[in-house]
Amino acid sequence: MPTNLYINQSVFFGRQFQQQKNCELTYHTLFGKNWKFLKSCLLNYPQTSSWYPRFGSNMPGLHTQTLIDANFGINFTHDVGLCNQTFANVTDQRLHQLWQTLSDKPWLISWSGGIDSTVIIVSVLKHLTPRQRKNFAILCDPSSVWENPKFFYQYILPNFSVVDSTNSYMEFEQYKNQYYIIEGDPADCIWGYRAVPYLGELANQPWRNCCSDLLDRLTAGKNFDRSAAQWQIDMMEYNINSVDLPIDTVAQWYWWFNYNFQYIDAVMRKVVQSAVPLTDIEQYFVHWYHSRDYNCWSVDQNINFPAPGVPELYKHQAKKYIAEIYKDNYFASFKGKGSSNARIGNPYKWVAIQENQTFCYEFDNLT
Amino acid sequence: MYFLQDFDQNLGYPKKFGYPHYGLYQPNLDCFLLITDDWHQSIDIKNITISRYPLFIFQLDEAENYSANLIDNLCCEHWTVTPGCFDFVKTYWSDPILTQQLISTTPTNRFDLDFSKEKLWLQYVWHWIRFTQWIFKQDKWYHQKKLISKLKLFDFVDYNSKIDCYNAFKEFIYKTLLLESNIALCNQTISEFFSKNSEMEILYLIYTGKA
Numbered sequence: 001m002p003t004n005l006y007i008n009q010s011v012f013f014g015r016q017f018q019q020q021k022n023c024e025l026t027y028h029t030l031f032g033k034n035w036k037f038l039k040s041c042l043l044n045y046p047q048t049s050s051w052y053p054r055f056g057s058n059m060p061g062l063h064t065q066t067l068i069d070a071n072f073g074i075n076f077t078h079d080v081g082l083c084n085q086t087f088a089n090v091t092d093q094r095l096h097q098l099w100q101t102l103s104d105k106p107w108l109i110s111w112s113g114g115i116d117s118t119v120i121i122v123s124v125l126k127h128l129t130p131r132q133r134k135n136f137a138i139l140c141d142p143s144s145v146w147e148n149p150k151f152f153y154q155y156i157l158p159n160f161s162v163v164d165s166t167n168s169y170m171e172f173e174q175y176k177n178q179y180y181i182i183e184g185d186p187a188d189c190i191w192g193y194r195a196v197p198y199l200g201e202l203a204n205q206p207w208r209n210c211c212s213d214l215l216d217r218l219t220a221g222k223n224f225d226r227s228a229a230q231w232q233i234d235m236m237e238y239n240i241n242s243v244d245l246p247i248d249t250v251a252q253w254y255w256w257f258n259y260n261f262q263y264i265d266a267v268m269r270k271v272v273q274s275a276v277p278l279t280d281i282e283q284y285f286v287h288w289y290h291s292r293d294y295n296c297w298s299v300d301q302n303i304n305f306p307a308p309g310v311p312e313l314y315k316h317q318a319k320k321y322i323a324e325i326y327k328d329n330y331f332a333s334f335k336g337k338g339s340s341n342a343r344i345g346n347p348y349k350w351v352a353i354q355e356n357q358t359f360c361y362e363f364d365n366l367t
Numbered sequence: 368m369y370f371l372q373d374f375d376q377n378l379g380y381p382k383k384f385g386y387p388h389y390g391l392y393q394p395n396l397d398c399f400l401l402i403t404d405d406w407h408q409s410i411d412i413k414n415i416t417i418s419r420y421p422l423f424i425f426q427l428d429e430a431e432n433y434s435a436n437l438i439d440n441l442c443c444e445h446w447t448v449t450p451g452c453f454d455f456v457k458t459y460w461s462d463p464i465l466t467q468q469l470i471s472t473t474p475t476n477r478f479d480l481d482f483s484k485e486k487l488w489l490q491y492v493w494h495w496i497r498f499t500q501w502i503f504k505q506d507k508w509y510h511q512k513k514l515i516s517k518l519k520l521f522d523f524v525d526y527n528s529k530i531d532c533y534n535a536f537k538e539f540i541y542k543t544l545l546l547e548s549n550i551a552l553c554n555q556t557i558s559e560f561f562s563k564n565s566e567m568e569i570l571y572l573i574y575t576g577k578a
Contacts, residue, residue, distance in 0.1 A: 149418050149545055198394060200450060220451050311395040312477060330548070333478045334395050334420035 006268065008049040010042045034235075040228035044218075045262075052264040057243045083296035087317035090293045095123040098182075098286060103135070107286075108163060108179035111140040111156070113147030115315050115322070115335055116187035120288050122325045125155065137179065139165040151326055176284045186266030187289045190298040191315055192255030196307050203251040203309030208237075214250060245303060255302040311336060374494040375575070376487075378439040379403050381428075389463065390438065391422040391489070392448060398474045399443035400482075401489040402427070406463065411496045412489065415544045419488075426463035438469060440490070444482050447472040491553070492544050498574050499537040505570070536560075536567050 042048060085093075109124070111117045124136060138160045145152045156162065163175075175181060196203060202213055211233055218229040236257060240247045247256045270285055307313065314336050323332055379402030381388050389409045390399040400422065403409045413422045425448060427433055438446050448466035474482060503509060513530060539560060547553045561568035572578035 146414075146545075147417060153546065198451075202451075217451055329478075330419045333480075334393075336395070336421055 006050070006052070006264075008265075008268070009038065009051065010049045034231060037225075037228040037231035040225045041232050044224040044228075048262055048265050050265045050268070051261045053239055054260050054263055057239050057260055083293070083300040085293065085297060087297060088321050090291075090297050091119060091123050091321060092127065093293065094288065094291055095127055097291075098288075099128070102180050102286065106135040106137065106179050107182050108137050108139050108175060109160075109182045110165070110184065111138050111144050112184065113140070113144040113152070114184070115318050116289070117184035118148065118151060118322050118326070119318050120182060120184060121156065121160075122322050125159065125325050130159070133159055137161045137163050139163045139181070141165045148331070150328060151331075155326060180286055181284055182286045182288055183270070185269060185287045185289065186263050189258050189263040189266055190289045190294050191318075192258040192298065192302055196251045196254050196309060196314075198311055199250060199254070199309035201309065203307065204249050206248050207250045207253040208248075210250065214253070217250075245299070247303075249306050251306045251309060252302055255298075255307070259298060259302070374491060376440070376490045377403075377493065377497075378441065379443075380435070380439060384435055387463075388427040388433075390425045390427045390443065390446070392425050392464075393420055393422055395420065395478070396444075396475060396480070397447050398472060399425075399438070399446050400485055401493065402438060402440050402443050403493065408493065408496050408500070411541075412492050415492055415496075415541060416489065418545060419548055424463050425466055427466075427469065429463075429465045430467065430469045432468050440486065444474045444486065445472060446470065488548070488550065491550050495540050495544060498571065499533075499540055501574055502533050502536070502567075502570050532566070536564075 038051070042051065083090075109117065109120055111121060121138070124133060128136075138156050140152075140156075140162065141164060144165075199217070202210065202217065205213070207214055211230075214233060215226060215229050218224060218232065219226055236253065239260065240253075240256060245256075247253060267281075267287055267290055270281060301307075312333055319332050319335065379388075381404040386404060387406065389403045389406060391401040391403070391409060391412060392398070393400050401412065403412070406424075409424045413424060416422055427438060447470050449468045449470065452464075452466045476482075506512070516530075540557070543553055543556050547556065561571070569578060
């Protein structure tokens with residue numbers, strides 16, 4: 001039986017799978033014997049369907065080399081220190097690079113109303129002429145508009161055609177040959193923030209000396225088993241020790257968790273949710289932040305300039321970039337992840353990718 | 368536009384002792400900006416204020432040190448929650464959040480924000496939400512009539528047109544509050560609406576006790 005390289009692990013814990021007694025999936029892509037803890041951890045991160053470390057860092061009992069080597073690896077030792085660019089430079093270059101290589105089809109930019117996808121639209125508004133912008137459409141739904149109504153009415157409606165994405169997953173077949181679909185993934189992994197802005201003074205503490213506080217944070221206000229959270233910390237320690245990076249503070253710990261363990265999940269989201277074969281992802285989707293430059297910027301920023309635990313600095317370089325076009329003091333000061341309404345649902349399909357990477361199994365019969 | 372300038376400001380106390388008491392908390396400012404006594408109205412305020420800043424709804428009366436007169440809209444910016452008591456990212460859409468303690472604080476002003484102006488804006492939003500709810504409650508038989516009208520049991524009952532009119536007004540108010548962030552501009556937009564719709568204006572005058 002061929003080896004599975006990727007499985008969206010959270011589905012292992014779903015009711016449907018428990019009832020499927022004859023399923024022959026192998027379990028070796030999970031973390032050794034710690035099913036109980038992995039289940040608890042995944043349930044605690046509802047937008048995440050799998051945890052995989054990226055190539056270049058190690059975990060016990062995990063075999064994803066081929067998959068991550070080909071697509072998601074980064075040479076940490078080599079790349080750190082090579083980035084001396086600002087977020088704005090990296091973003092401007094990303095637009096030019098993509099525009100040069102992907103101008104044979106129109107672009108459909110997926111806009112959630114949040115910071116990351118707004119950056120993409122602002123880069124287009126900054127650099128492309130109205131004539132060029134006719135090749136762009138914005139994919140959004142009422143919840144995107146609700147999240148940032150002023151930007152929508154002031155900048156999107158007057159400049160772009162709009163496609164209602166309420167049923168976009170169902171209409172993927174219709175869009176795929178017509179457009180390049182530009183997604184704002186995996187921005188949260190590049191920023192690695194999420195909880196960091198609200199850590200306060202804990203952000204700059206050495207995480208090895210304050211595991212108890214970190215445990216408190218991980219389990220705060222949630223039904224997250226404390227022993228599972230401790231397992232997450234132990235697992236992270238093993239993983240951090242396997243790379244040659246100074247990941248010392250609590251803020252860096254959080255960054256590393258997002259950057260290393262959730263990156264593959266973010267890029268694989270379309271495989272899981274829309275059943276796009278892995279080999280076809282590059283053909284139809286562009287993950288805007290999945291580039292070497294953004295990765296280098298992320299490592300450089302978080303190692304050399306770790307994020308302070310203050311909410312107004314949440315993705316502040318991105319907000320500064322947006323402010324070149326959209327001058328709204330409330331957005332600049334207050335826009336955060338808490339209000340983001342990105343439509344990321346839990347996966348309803350089971351996906352297993354095997355060694356040759358050409359097979360993507362869907363278990364529709366389980367739904 | 369005299370009637371739009373002195374809207375009722377509410378201290379936010381529950382109608383009776385023991386009823387739930389809510390606080391709308393802003394994490395960047397680390398303080399409460401509005402206290403209310405109604406869960407559904409709090410959700411509407413939070414939703415309308417989304418283009419300004421995120422607000423998180425705490426159930427104040429569940430805090431260990433809560434007492435009936437501890438916190439209201441005169442002093443709410445001087446109160447915060449237990450540090451790290453919840454996950455800001457994951458609990459945005461959840462039920463009311465609980466805090467162990469209500470903690471006295473000095474409001475931070477890293478943003479040069481005029482607290483009284485922000486509090487006034489939230490009171491303004493709440494005022495219009497209350498009014499849009501009030502108009503539906505004027506007819507005690509509202510639900511029964513609506514049902515009868517829907518079922519078309521009596522041809523002479525045409526209640527839907529009235530309901531449609533109220534719903535259209537509610538949509539107009541919510542959209543105005545969502546897209547504007549300035550009380551004066553909102554007032555102007557609303558009074559233009561009233562000038563074309565005397566029924567809603569009269570209802571508003573009744574609501575505010577000026578009719």
